[in-house]
Amino acid sequence: MFNVMIDSVACNGKVGRRWFMQVLGVTSAATGLTACSNLLDDENPYVGGVQLGRDDVGVLNYAYALEQLEAAFYTQMLTTPYAGITPEETQLLTDIRDHEIIHREFLRTALGGDAIESLELNFGSLNFADRAAILAAARQFENTGVAAYNGAGKLLKNPDFLTLAGKIVSVEARHAALIADLLQPRTAYFASDEVVAFNGLENVQTPEQVLSAVRPYTGTVVNGDLLPTT
Template identity: 40%
Template sequence: MSDRITVEALDLDLLDTDGAIREADAGVAGDTRADFFKKAAVGGGTLIGGGVLLSGLAAPALAKPSKKQDVAILNYALTLEYLEAAFYVEAVSKGAISGDALSAATVVRDHELAHVKFLKAALGKAAVKKPKFDFKNTTGDQATFLATAVALEDTGVAAYAGQGPRLLQKPVVVAALSIHSVEARHAAHFRTLAGMSFAPKAFDKAKTMKQVLKVVDGTGFITG
């Protein structure tokens, strides 16, 4: 039996059997990027990363789960996946990491790219565009790379956990959970490579969108 790790893409047609995701997409697809951000600003959006309104991805904050909110959460997830994918692409291409760290980064890069591809397909015209990134010197040496990978993956796990209860449609919940569990595997593996406990607690705390955006803001990775 081969132990080769493969990347399996989620099938939107299997997840969205009743067209619920596509239907919700159609309801917001007419919004321009500027309109989307404007709505978020009215709902309490925060400027981060050199003026990028990342929390615009939350769209109007709604008290109850809705199809439109599902789309907003998927866009929030997509932006986090853009960030992670770009980080690993740069880390692998730069050539400053090696051994198990390089092997892990290569596999995780492919996973994150698959997540991006799936979320963009699910969102269709409603998908936000890829931001510009500057990872500074975090991919320039192995120790800094591993520390950053742990931080990003831990944040990603907490982000998905935080949005789960806010989702309405079962297909969206299934998609989010299928990504969330893989992000947790990434976090555990990078923690081990960094000499940290792979599972320091029996229970993890979820993070709200505001908490996650504060963490992302602190990195300064999103520049435009």
């Protein structure tokens, strides 16, 4: 499906061999792997993590990582519901969970063999029994997801992928508005200064900012160093 292909993995099974050989200027696989191992041990903080990749594949893996996080979060919310959850809230959160699972599985299928592995996630710092606290966490995840898609759209080269990303981010924005309304019903909280800038446009975050924000919840370290920046 993709014109860009991530090469056979090396360096702890996560980073492409050809990329390291090009960067290090080596010509033999054995020398390349030795140099790669040394570089990871001495300089790379992502040993044992996943490499998202480069170009459109990397950007889609970035989105796939975030969808994994959101799908797992809402699954946990419904597995251990907060005290006093109503049937209406349960249905709304179930709809959001199902959307996130669909997004996750769509991206996994689209990426095929280039998809990163399933991430280890850690929500131990979140109190799922506290309605206000966990809905605030949900709002953070949704707003971060919207800002992430807004920031990553310009990095995609294939217009078909950009169209699909636009369709996903519009759903994520609906989720963010719904969660905001659960927290502060019938107010303008869904479009507060936290998420909408003074010019009336949604806030944008770079992959570096987003990956830093979600790092407390990812047991698997996610490396986005190869992602495009323009």
